[in-house]
Amino acid sequence: MEDTNYKIKVIDPDPIAEQIRAKVSFAPRLGIVLGSGLGGLADEVEVVARIPYSELEGFPQSTVEGHKGEYIFGYLGDVPLVLMNGRVHYYEGYTMQEVVTPVRVMARLGADTIILTNAAGGLNESYHPGTLMCIESVISTFVPSPLIGPNDDKLGVRFPEMSEVFDPKLRALLHKVADEAGIELEDGVYLQITGPAYETPPESRLFAALGADAVGMSTACEVIALRHMGIRLLGLSCITDLAINNENTNTTHEEIQKIANEAGRRLITLVKGVVAQM
Numbered sequence: 001m002e003d004t005n006y007k008i009k010v011i012d013p014d015p016i017a018e019q020i021r022a023k024v025s026f027a028p029r030l031g032i033v034l035g036s037g038l039g040g041l042a043d044e045v046e047v048v049a050r051i052p053y054s055e056l057e058g059f060p061q062s063t064v065e066g067h068k069g070e071y072i073f074g075y076l077g078d079v080p081l082v083l084m085n086g087r088v089h090y091y092e093g094y095t096m097q098e099v100v101t102p103v104r105v106m107a108r109l110g111a112d113t114i115i116l117t118n119a120a121g122g123l124n125e126s127y128h129p130g131t132l133m134c135i136e137s138v139i140s141t142f143v144p145s146p147l148i149g150p151n152d153d154k155l156g157v158r159f160p161e162m163s164e165v166f167d168p169k170l171r172a173l174l175h176k177v178a179d180e181a182g183i184e185l186e187d188g189v190y191l192q193i194t195g196p197a198y199e200t201p202p203e204s205r206l207f208a209a210l211g212a213d214a215v216g217m218s219t220a221c222e223v224i225a226l227r228h229m230g231i232r233l234l235g236l237s238c239i240t241d242l243a244i245n246n247e248n249t250n251t252t253h254e255e256i257q258k259i260a261n262e263a264g265r266r267l268i269t270l271v272k273g274v275v276a277q278m
């Protein structure tokens with residue numbers, strides 16, 4: 001680990017997990033990352049403690065105003081969980097090591113299952129604003145790997161296997177919950193770009209041709225870091241806009257917000273249903 005030949009600054013999640021344990025005595029079994037516009041799930045949680053990221057030494061601090069972020073500890077039903085309300089993104093200037101540190105900390109706190117949520121642009125022509133997508137797999141090829149650098153053997157192996165990154169049983173449960181609630185749910189591949197610029201139309205066509213159904217600026221790197229640790233994953237995207245063939249450009253920002261809010265409520269129903277039956 002302490003090899004000075006490496007230029008990558010390695011971050012050990014354990015000292016951060018220790019700081020959290022010193023503040024709250026709570027053992028989460030589940031972690032949930034709340035994507036933008038999906039913070040409403042926090043209202044459903046019986047909160048035990050909140051820890052702003054700003055109180056944690058060595059933690060990547062978001063510079064973006066209104067993006068401060070905090071861990072929320074509590075219960076959803078009878079499941080003890082930790083929520084990440086706000087994440088940091090590669091486009092903000094963090095290293096990939098920094099970007100995945102918050103999710104690694106949740107895993108080191110004991111969450112052996114993590115649900116990743118995000119807002120994403122739709123590439124599949126059958127999608128529309130408001131489509132919910134169960135993430136089948138990811139394309140992380142367009143962003144640097146968070147595993148570049150010395151391998152931390154305590155977290156996982158040097159060459160982790162990635163053939164089935166999302167848990168088939170959890171995905172099946174998500175579909176069962178969606179069917180029971182009468183909520184439409186697609187299955188698709190999520191592709192991560194660095195951002196902050198949105199994809200150009202030729203890039204959208206390229207990504208769709210490569211097999212991606214949705215594009216966003218988070219999540220795939222978290223998938224790589226968490227599967228490295230052997231964490232059981234479920235992923236859900238809320239399609240907020242169409243990144244491809246979007247000829248309907250007269251949609252107003254208010255309409256998009258409305259769609260995102262309404263879709264966010266359906267997404268929260270699904271996550272609650274899965275957690276109740278997990």
Ligand code: HPA
Pocket residue numbers: 119120121122198199215216217240241242243
């Ligand atoms: N691209 C990247 N990220 C996004 C998009 C998009 O089109 N929509 C929402 N998040």
